[in-house]
Amino acid sequence: MKILLVDGTIIGRKTGAILEQVKGYIEDANPELELKILSLADFEHQFVDGRPLGEYNEDMQEMVRRFENADGYIIATPIFQGSIPGVLKNAFDMLHPRTMRYKPVSIVANGGTYQHHLVIENQLKPILDYFRCLVTPNYVYTHTSHFDETNSITNEDVHERLRELARVFVQYAEMSKHLSKETIDTP
Numbered sequence: 001m002k003i004l005l006v007d008g009t010i011i012g013r014k015t016g017a018i019l020e021q022v023k024g025y026i027e028d029a030n031p032e033l034e035l036k037i038l039s040l041a042d043f044e045h046q047f048v049d050g051r052p053l054g055e056y057n058e059d060m061q062e063m064v065r066r067f068e069n070a071d072g073y074i075i076a077t078p079i080f081q082g083s084i085p086g087v088l089k090n091a092f093d094m095l096h097p098r099t100m101r102y103k104p105v106s107i108v109a110n111g112g113t114y115q116h117h118l119v120i121e122n123q124l125k126p127i128l129d130y131f132r133c134l135v136t137p138n139y140v141y142t143h144t145s146h147f148d149e150t151n152s153i154t155n156e157d158v159h160e161r162l163r164e165l166a167r168v169f170v171q172y173a174e175m176s177k178h179l180s181k182e183t184i185d186t187p
């Protein structure tokens with residue numbers, strides 16, 4: 001199975017750092033999964049404006065292809081202005097609503113305030129629910145204080161929660177194997 005680990009920001013380093021950490025824990029939990037990081041910072045973005053897919057630049061088309069070809073996702077996001085970054089929402093807006101249907105998704109996020117973990121509950125999960133993703137019940141929210149100056153995660157509780165997230169994600173990936181294929185053609 002191909003798992004896309006999406007670094008959902010073009011600013012900052014901590015989101016990518018959490019993603020690298022969770023990638024390692026998923027590899028530990030199931031070495032057979034094919035894990036690829038997609039960093040939005042590597043793409044030249046265009047606003048979704050309703051034109052046909054073929055009229056967007058090659059980067060946008062490549063981004064859509066990589067989402068479509070994946071069997072599951074880890075979505076990593078910072079919190080910006082009490083929400084997800086616009087560039088991540090724009091990436092979701094590029095996708096056909098069936099792209100992520102019945103595929104496993106886990107969320108990792110980081111912010112500068114403790115309270116904004118609720119952005120995951122109130123804003124990101126509803127988008128993934130719209131896509132009918134199999135969102136794991138656990139996600140991991142980190143705060144600036146959980147990192148050292150090199151952006152390594154220093155908090156052992158965060159590591160434990162990331163390992164647990166990886167364990168559950170792998171189970172959801174297994175569960176989704178047949179579900180995705182059987183239902184892909186339904187409206």
Ligand SMILES: Cc1cc2nc3c(=O)[nH]c(=O)nc-3n(C[C@H](O)[C@H](O)[C@H](O)COP(=O)(O)O)c2cc1C
Pocket residue numbers: 011012013014015078079080081082083110111112113114116144
């Ligand atoms: C434009 C902008 C808006 C932000 N808004 C919030 C916010 O509303 N809530 C919050 O907890 N952190 C907010 N932050 C802090 C980021 O979430 C924080 O910079 C990031 O998680 C730390 O990672 P970094 O070192 O990779 O930037 C904001 C940061 C930026 C750049």
